Amino acid sequence: LLKDDFQFILCEGCQQESPNLKLLTCLHTLCLGCLSENKPIGQCPVCRTAIPLASGIPDMDNLLFTNLQARLKLYQKIVDGVDLFCNTCKKAGKFWCSKCEEFLCTKCFEAHQRYLKRESHKAKSVTDIRAGSAKDFLRDTRRTGNLSCSNPSHKSQTV
Known part of the structure; x- marks a missing residue:
């Protein structure tokens, strides 16, 4: 599924699916692994824009991508019959x-x-x-304004 139409929800650095995608100020989305590799450089590996935080890892999750990934996993579960x-x-x-x-x-x-x-x-x-x-499936499961918080301790909270 992700290799075709939904490749845009992969990490823009390693092109892998990740549950912890972070949204940078330059609007690129990277996983924690790619951000950790670029921590000493302090730049987005895609466009070289400076990452303004001292830690080099933004604290903003990409909730849109995380929710799309969860819905696609559910679709795959239905297709596989698992x-x-x-x-x-x-x-x-x-x-x-x-x-x-x-x-x-x-x-x-x-x-x-x-x-x-x-x-x-x-x-x-x-x-x-x-x-x-x-x-x-995504069109049928679309909810307006109901993005769930990705923090595991906030399971029932919407953004």
Whole structure:
């Protein structure tokens, strides 16, 4: 997935996926490894702009890229069929609700649709997600203004 359409969410230094991407003042995104290598130089390895912090490592995470990576990993999990269990009853997950961010078995899906259809919850079958593209999945899971904080101790907090 990342090698084609989503290469832009990789570290701009090593071109690898990283959970700790940092956003520099020059707007390049680098992983901690690449930043540590360039720490003595104190410059962005891409454009050579000075990194203003004494530590050489910015404290601003690239939340957009981190959230895209998480959603693409979820898409890959669905495509691979790995650990797709209903979040409620732990049976085989046949549906995905992007609003609830949960897998649902057929029985729980029916209850979900009955009780949440007025709130525009549109769970989609795992089979339909697999038939679509990663871009389709991202479009269907897009939430406006709900970027989650990347700090592990702030799991439920949005930015």
